[in-house]
Amino acid sequence: MYDRIYNFAAGPSQLPLEVLEEIHKDLFNYKGTGMSVMEMSHRSKMYLEIFNETKENLRKVMDIPEDYEILFIQGGATEQFAAIPLNFFKNNKADYIVTGAFSKKAAKEAAKFGEVNVIYDAGPDYDHIPTNDQLKFNDDADYVYICANNTIYGTEWHEYPKCDKPLIADMSSDICSHVINVRDFGMIYAGVQKNLGIAGLALVIIRKDLIDGHKENIPQLFEYDNQVKNDSMINTPPTFAIYVLGLMAKWILSKGGVKELEEVNKKKAKLLYDLIDEDDFYKGHARKDSRSLMNVTFNLANEELEAKFVKEAKAAGMENLKGHRSVGGIRASIYNAMPMEGVEKLVAFMKEFKENNK
Amino acid sequence: MYDRIYNFAAGPSQLPLEVLEEIHKDLFNYKGTGMSVMEMSHRSKMYLEIFNETKENLRKVMDIPEDYEILFIQGGATEQFAAIPLNFFKNNKADYIVTGAFSKKAAKEAAKFGEVNVIYDAGPDYDHIPTNDQLKFNDDADYVYICANNTIYGTEWHEYPKCDKPLIADMSSDICSHVINVRDFGMIYAGVQKNLGIAGLALVIIRKDLIDGHKENIPQLFEYDNQVKNDSMINTPPTFAIYVLGLMAKWILSKGGVKELEEVNKKKAKLLYDLIDEDDFYKGHARKDSRSLMNVTFNLANEELEAKFVKEAKAAGMENLKGHRSVGGIRASIYNAMPMEGVEKLVAFMKEFKENNK
Numbered sequence: 001m002y003d004r005i006y007n008f009a010a011g012p013s014q015l016p017l018e019v020l021e022e023i024h025k026d027l028f029n030y031k032g033t034g035m036s037v038m039e040m041s042h043r044s045k046m047y048l049e050i051f052n053e054t055k056e057n058l059r060k061v062m063d064i065p066e067d068y069e070i071l072f073i074q075g076g077a078t079e080q081f082a083a084i085p086l087n088f089f090k091n092n093k094a095d096y097i098v099t100g101a102f103s104k105k106a107a108k109e110a111a112k113f114g115e116v117n118v119i120y121d122a123g124p125d126y127d128h129i130p131t132n133d134q135l136k137f138n139d140d141a142d143y144v145y146i147c148a149n150n151t152i153y154g155t156e157w158h159e160y161p162k163c164d165k166p167l168i169a170d171m172s173s174d175i176c177s178h179v180i181n182v183r184d185f186g187m188i189y190a191g192v193q194k195n196l197g198i199a200g201l202a203l204v205i206i207r208k209d210l211i212d213g214h215k216e217n218i219p220q221l222f223e224y225d226n227q228v229k230n231d232s233m234i235n236t237p238p239t240f241a242i243y244v245l246g247l248m249a250k251w252i253l254s255k256g257g258v259k260e261l262e263e264v265n266k267k268k269a270k271l272l273y274d275l276i277d278e279d280d281f282y283k284g285h286a287r288k289d290s291r292s293l294m295n296v297t298f299n300l301a302n303e304e305l306e307a308k309f310v311k312e313a314k315a316a317g318m319e320n321l322k323g324h325r326s327v328g329g330i331r332a333s334i335y336n337a338m339p340m341e342g343v344e345k346l347v348a349f350m351k352e353f354k355e356n357n358k
Numbered sequence: 359m360y361d362r363i364y365n366f367a368a369g370p371s372q373l374p375l376e377v378l379e380e381i382h383k384d385l386f387n388y389k390g391t392g393m394s395v396m397e398m399s400h401r402s403k404m405y406l407e408i409f410n411e412t413k414e415n416l417r418k419v420m421d422i423p424e425d426y427e428i429l430f431i432q433g434g435a436t437e438q439f440a441a442i443p444l445n446f447f448k449n450n451k452a453d454y455i456v457t458g459a460f461s462k463k464a465a466k467e468a469a470k471f472g473e474v475n476v477i478y479d480a481g482p483d484y485d486h487i488p489t490n491d492q493l494k495f496n497d498d499a500d501y502v503y504i505c506a507n508n509t510i511y512g513t514e515w516h517e518y519p520k521c522d523k524p525l526i527a528d529m530s531s532d533i534c535s536h537v538i539n540v541r542d543f544g545m546i547y548a549g550v551q552k553n554l555g556i557a558g559l560a561l562v563i564i565r566k567d568l569i570d571g572h573k574e575n576i577p578q579l580f581e582y583d584n585q586v587k588n589d590s591m592i593n594t595p596p597t598f599a600i601y602v603l604g605l606m607a608k609w610i611l612s613k614g615g616v617k618e619l620e621e622v623n624k625k626k627a628k629l630l631y632d633l634i635d636e637d638d639f640y641k642g643h644a645r646k647d648s649r650s651l652m653n654v655t656f657n658l659a660n661e662e663l664e665a666k667f668v669k670e671a672k673a674a675g676m677e678n679l680k681g682h683r684s685v686g687g688i689r690a691s692i693y694n695a696m697p698m699e700g701v702e703k704l705v706a707f708m709k710e711f712k713e714n715n716k
Contacts (some may be wrong), residue, residue: 002386002387003387003390003392004386004387004392004393005391005392005393007392007393007397009397009398009399009402010399011399011594012396012397012398012399012400012594012597013397013399014393014397015394015396015397017386020385020386020394020396023385024382024385024386027378027381027382027385028360028362028375028378028382029360029361029362032361033363034361034362034363034365034675034677035362035363035365035372035677036373036378038370038373038378038556038602039365039367039370039371039372039373040367040370041367041368041369041370041371041678042370042557043683044367044678074432074433074434074437074558074596075432075433075437075579075593076432076593076594077593078578078579078592078593079432079433079577079579081577081578082577082578082579083577086577109577109578112575112576113575191593191594193594193597198396198597198598199400199594199595199596199597199598200432200558200559200595200596200597200598200599201558217470217471218470219437219439219440219441219444219467219577219580220436220439220440220467221433221436221437221440222577234436235433235434235435235436235549236369236370236434236549236551236557237557237558238432238557238558238596238599239370239551239556239557239558240556240557240558240598240599241558241596241598244396317392319392319393320399320402325401
């Protein structure tokens, strides 16, 4: 009806059509207010209703206990790479588990502010996630840091580290794609542009007792206690991005919640991995036990064939299947908003492409 | 047609209807790409066209010389309060001119990182802007800092400080509302949610020779040299907010440019100030020589009457006329997007209100 394509981009990525329809419907006049959400003062009653409803719905969607704060912060995950050590360093030491490009970047940024111990590095191939018996934590670490899903390599944690330190997880690429227990974490955060909305906003969830001061003389926007005190409004928050996050939360609830989405996500991923496992025409990058439900990465025999694949998929209405510029190959990002039909269409295309090119 | 009201909010504030119409038209399928701008990968060809066109059009709109960089950064003006000293402190000293709440906040934040000399403070009333003969600059200051327009108090610089240090101006509330000479400044920046778009994005314009290192071990997003090297894409930028900024730049060009808008803005402000000057029913806050073209602030005889004014204006389709919570009174923010008809309607209402209540 709108002549849309299936967008397999790693993020920003496809939004549910229902969410775009909601934005479209209220763009000139949000529910009789006479203005667009984009035009609302962040301190106005009408906007605060949207803001508070978004927080409430996120609590429902993720089952976030009352002893966890919800913050909306600009600067994406990259800003949190610095904010985390600036707030949580007390012994000035932390354990980082490096399973891909973003945990590596997070460790590098944190090392500016204290001692970072990389207790496991899954490189150079980054095709797997360590098991708990491979991890030895430092007794004096202030926290343990992971990236829950590695967008670039297509690996994902299926059993989180068991440690007695606060576990901090970057869930930018798999938040709300499967059920988690928030209580297992000291802090969860996510740039929302993959699974929960549009670029320009990070959702930050922190156990309240961990919000306890920060390093002196840091930029005020990085101070979690200050953000909490001001309910994420030290300055004007990214009002429209928060509204879209709220629409995403409502959309998840309308679909039956994360548990239902997880079932669909498993089916979507299985369709692709089953085809990959048929023979060695498509070579999966991730080890089977570490495969991501969100980013399916694989290679073909050579770069020429991969380029042909991407080109022909695009012509058939499937966009952004090229792997990340740092690793190449093919990557299909199948976040919550990617419908089953999109994956079925991709699988049909892949079967035909294999027939024609093997 | 859309039953919209006139929105006099200080920011986020009203957008031009033409800009909303453009967003609305392309929301499901941006110019045949099959996706919304919100869904585009920031590294895709289609998005980079939008990104680069936005920069080019801003150069035209503001006549930005080639020896100035244009950056798009998250975190609003408040993030720049810290980034400025973190990048420009060499002698670790700067001169700040405090003419309102935001220059005061900027000075406080900068004092975390070095010596801040407030060489003029217009408080406690903040009803004026100093003249050049009132300003004595320090020889060893790294830069001189001003806030070009004081949203809360309704004052605005009409003659900028003459100094031989780089002049840095926060133009969040008057950027592109009147013609300036970019070469008079070392750096200009603005949270775009008042005059140039939606919340979640700061436009930063810096003379290239001033981008020359920064303090060690600061968050990477604060490093101007790093932002320049990565063309504002150290991480995912706020893609949709940049697109709206681009639409605003095109809209300004379609209106004949900033010079034409300045003429309209002067007429709009004059309508209000002439009425205020008629007698003392409406008492203007700012001294006549320091009046803002963007934020017209005034008081009535008492708070009750002010509350009545706000309530009746709202009933007549004019929203957000209450002054800032820190100062009270009435404030009419009449940014570029507020059409002449909106101001004429307000003036007619004010005349009638005066008749009925004097």
